[in-house]
Every structure is written in structure tokens, then in C-alpha cells.
Amino acid sequence: MTINGKTTCLEYFSKTSNIEVLTEPVSKWRNVRGHNPLALMYQDPKRWGITLQTYVQLTMLDRHLSSVSAPVRMMERSIFSAKYIFVENLFRSGKMPEVDFAVLSEWFDWITTNISIPVDLIVYLQTSPQTCYERLKQRCREEEKVIPLEYLESIHHLYEDWLIKQTSFPLPAPVLVIPADHDLQNMLHQYEENRDKILAGSCLL
Numbered sequence: 001m002t003i004n005g006k007t008t009c010l011e012y013f014s015k016t017s018n019i020e021v022l023t024e025p026v027s028k029w030r031n032v033r034g035h036n037p038l039a040l041m042y043q044d045p046k047r048w049g050i051t052l053q054t055y056v057q058l059t060m061l062d063r064h065l066s067s068v069s070a071p072v073r074m075m076e077r078s079i080f081s082a083k084y085i086f087v088e089n090l091f092r093s094g095k096m097p098e099v100d101f102a103v104l105s106e107w108f109d110w111i112t113t114n115i116s117i118p119v120d121l122i123v124y125l126q127t128s129p130q131t132c133y134e135r136l137k138q139r140c141r142e143e144e145k146v147i148p149l150e151y152l153e154s155i156h157h158l159y160e161d162w163l164i165k166q167t168s169f170p171l172p173a174p175v176l177v178i179p180a181d182h183d184l185q186n187m188l189h190q191y192e193e194n195r196d197k198i199l200a201g202s203c204l205l
């Protein structure tokens with residue numbers, strides 16, 4: 001999901017030795033050579049969706065390919081969720097022209113056919129759109145103030161189709177589902193309970 005506690009979870013595990021944590025490169029999406037493609041996309045998705053998602057695809061690929069510095073790597077999101085969820089959502093909601101979707105898809109297909117992107121486990125922090133909406137307001141990131149609940153509902157359905165029903169796109173790895181509508185204390189307890197499974201190697205979505 002989006003805005004559901006991924007960074008908070010990674011911060012928790014980053015305190016464990018032998019784990020390398022790679023957070024999402026969102027600071028790059030907010031500032032590429034002085035431009036803010038994340039803000040532009042939310043202001044006018046039809047015009048700027050392709051711009052943001054091209055850059056997301058590049059920066060996620062860069063994260064996947066960066067050299068490993070610990071026995072276990074935990075990564076926030078992936079090149080797969082960028083394509084299967086966010087690009088798909090823009091396209092299906094009529095906010096991405098067909099030609100932009102086609103070009104992004106060609107890039108994605110080329111990358112995933114020609115470059116090995118191994119993922120061992122997907123950890124799905126499963127949250128309701130309402131919870132994400134509350135956390136969005138709590139975090140109060142300037143670019144995201146325009147996000148309506150309906151946007152989070154669409155993203156949620158795409159995630160559920162992909163990771164739970166498993167009816168939409170191929171899964172690059174098995175899925176571990178952690179219900180994540182709970183308060184922080186409860187979440188930390190669940191992370192401890194799932195620690196061994198998670199440390200088998202994971203990618204947070």
C-alpha cells in the first residue's frame with residue numbers, strides 16, 4: 001500500500017545488525033535537478049505521470065542493482081509495485097495516455113527480461129485505505145495533501161488483486177501478509193513474531 005508504515009517498519013529493522021535497509025528514493029522523486037516530479041504528477045497526472053514513473057523506474061532499478069553490504073537486505077517497494085500498481089492505476093483511471101503507458105511498459109518489459117532482479121520474499125503490510133488516509137494526514141507531506149480517499153482505494157484494490165487474490169500480475173516472490181491497521185506497539189510485536197521469516201530476505205510493499 002502507500003503511506004501505511006513501511007518506513008517505520010524499516011527503521012525498526014535497521015537497528016538490527018546484519019541487515020541492510022534500503023528506503024524508497026522518494027527524496028529523489030521530490031527533487032531531480034531542482035524539479036519535483038512527485039508534486040507535478042499529483043497536480044496534473046495526465047501530463048506528468050510518465051515523467052514521475054520513468055524516474056521511479058530508473059531509481060528503483062538502481063536500488064535493486066546496488067551492491068549488497070549485509071547478509072540480509074530489506075527494500076521498501078520495488079520496480080514491480082511501481083509498474084503493477086502505480087503505472088497501472090494511472091492508466092486504468094484514464095490519467096495516463098495510452099502511448100505513455102505503452103512506452104513505460106516497453107521499458108519495464110525490456111528491463112525485467114534482460115536484467116536479473118531477484119526478490120526472495122514480499123512482505124505485504126496490509127492496511128485499509130481509511131488507515132492510509134489517516135496516516136497521510138498525520139504525515140502531512142506537502143505534495144500528498146491533494147490525495148483523495150478514492151485514490152487510496154484504487155491503489156488498495158490493485159495491491160489486493162496482485163498479492164492476495166493473485167489474479168492480475170506475476171509474483172516475483174512468495175508473499176508474507178502482515179495485517180497493519182494496528183497501533184505502533186502492536187505492529188512492533190508483529191514484526192518480532194515474523195522476524196525470522198522476514199529476515200529470510202524481503203521487499204516491503
Ligand SMILES: Nc1ncnc2c1ncn2[C@@H]1O[C@H](COP(=O)(O)OP(=O)(O)O)[C@@H](O)[C@H]1O
Nearest residue numbers: 003004005006007008135138139182183184187
Ligand atoms: N502503526 C502505526 N500506527 C499509527 N501511525 C503510524 C503507524 N505506522 C506509521 N505511522 C505514521 O503514519 C505515517 C506514515 O508512515 P510511514 O512509515 O512514513 O509510511 P510509508 O513509508 O508506508 O509511507 C507517519 O506519520 C508515521 O509516523
Ligand SMILES: O=c1ccn([C@H]2C[C@H](O)[C@@H](COP(=O)(O)O)O2)c(=O)[nH]1
Nearest residue numbers: 001002003004024026056082086144
Ligand atoms: O511508483 C510509485 C511509487 C510511489 N508513488 C508515490 C506514492 C506516495 O505519494 C509517494 C511515496 O510512497 P510511500 O508509500 O509514502 O512511501 O510516492 C508513486 O506515485 N509512484
